[in-house]
Amino acid sequence: MNxxxxxxxFMFRHACKEFDPAKKIPEEDFLFILExxxxxPSxxxxxxxxxxxxxxxxxxEKLKDGAWGATIKLDTASHFIVCLTMKAPLIRYNSPYIINFMSEVQKWEGELLENRKKTVENFQKVDFGLAGDDKLFEWASKQCYIALGNMLTAAAMIGIDSCPIEGFNRKNTERILKEEFGVNTEEFGISYMAAFGYRIKEPRAKTRRELKDVVIWK
Ligand SMILES: Cc1cc2nc3c(=O)[nH]c(=O)nc-3n(C[C@H](O)[C@H](O)[C@H](O)COP(=O)(O)O)c2cc1C
Known part of the structure; x- marks a missing residue:
C-alpha cells in the first residue's frame, strides 16, 4: 500500500451521521475490523x-435512552459496538485478572514475572499516580481509544464508513448495560460506542487546521 x-x-473516513440501512458489512470484513x-497496543x-x-x-432500542449522539446510528448502522473498559477491580496491579494475565497471556515466568509485578505496581502507584479508582478507569479508557482509532482507520481502508460516539450519558448507559446486557458494572464501564456501515450521503468537506498550526519543531 502506498x-x-x-x-x-484518512480523507474517506469521516464521522458518518447516517448509514444506508439496506447495506450490510460482510462478516469477514467486520471480523477484520475487530482484529x-x-x-x-495498550x-x-x-x-x-x-x-x-x-x-x-x-x-x-434500549441503548437509545440518553444516547443523543447515537440515535440515527443505532437505527441505520450495519454493525454497532459498545466498548467496555476495565475498572479498578480488574485493572489494579494486584487484581486476580492482572496476576493471571501476566503469566497466562503474557507468558512471564519466575524472576521475570516477579520483576514485572513490581514494575507494574510502581508504575501505577508512583509513576502515573493511579491510586484512585476513577484514575485507573480513565487510564484504562485511554487504551481503549487506541483500539477505536485503529478500527476506524482499518474500516476506511476497506471502504467502510464509521462513527465514534460519546454522545450518551455514561451513568444511564451503564445502568442499561447492567440491566439489559448483563454487564458486571463493578468490573466494566463504558468508554465509547462506534457505528459501522455505508454512508447514505456524501459528507461535508473535511476541515482541519494546517500542519504548521498543529506541529512544533524544535
Ligand atoms: C471520541 C469521539 C466521540 C465522538 N462522538 C460523536 C457522537 O456522539 N456523535 C457524532 O455524530 N459524532 C461524534 N464524533 C465525531 C466527531 O464530531 C468528528 O470526528 C469530528 O467532528 C471531526 O470530523 P470527521 O471525523 O468527520 O473528520 C466523535 C468523535 C470522537 C473522536
Whole structure:
C-alpha cells in the first residue's frame, strides 16, 4: 500500500451521521475490523477492553435512552459496538485478572514475572499516580481509544464508513448495560460506542487546521 492510498483512506473516513440501512458489512470484513482492535497496543499490554457487537435491534432500542449522539446510528448502522473498559477491580496491579494475565497471556515466568509485578505496581502507584479508582478507569479508557482509532482507520481502508460516539450519558448507559446486557458494572464501564456501515450521503468537506498550526519543531 502506498502513502497516497493510506492518506486517501484518512480523507474517506469521516464521522458518518447516517448509514444506508439496506447495506450490510460482510462478516469477514467486520471480523477484520475487530482484529485490528484486538491487535492494538495498550499500556503494559493489559488489553483493558471488551467489545459488545450489538446486532439485536431490541437491545439497540434500549441503548437509545440518553444516547443523543447515537440515535440515527443505532437505527441505520450495519454493525454497532459498545466498548467496555476495565475498572479498578480488574485493572489494579494486584487484581486476580492482572496476576493471571501476566503469566497466562503474557507468558512471564519466575524472576521475570516477579520483576514485572513490581514494575507494574510502581508504575501505577508512583509513576502515573493511579491510586484512585476513577484514575485507573480513565487510564484504562485511554487504551481503549487506541483500539477505536485503529478500527476506524482499518474500516476506511476497506471502504467502510464509521462513527465514534460519546454522545450518551455514561451513568444511564451503564445502568442499561447492567440491566439489559448483563454487564458486571463493578468490573466494566463504558468508554465509547462506534457505528459501522455505508454512508447514505456524501459528507461535508473535511476541515482541519494546517500542519504548521498543529506541529512544533524544535
Ligand atoms: C471520541 C469521539 C466521540 C465522538 N462522538 C460523536 C457522537 O456522539 N456523535 C457524532 O455524530 N459524532 C461524534 N464524533 C465525531 C466527531 O464530531 C468528528 O470526528 C469530528 O467532528 C471531526 O470530523 P470527521 O471525523 O468527520 O473528520 C466523535 C468523535 C470522537 C473522536
Amino acid at each position: 502513502k497516497q492510498d493510506i492518506l486517501s483512506a 485490528t482492535a484486538r491487535l492494538s 499500556s503494559l499490554g493489559f488489553e483493558p477492553w471488551k467489545f459488545i457487537v450489538v446486532q439485536n435491534h431490541v437491545l439497540r
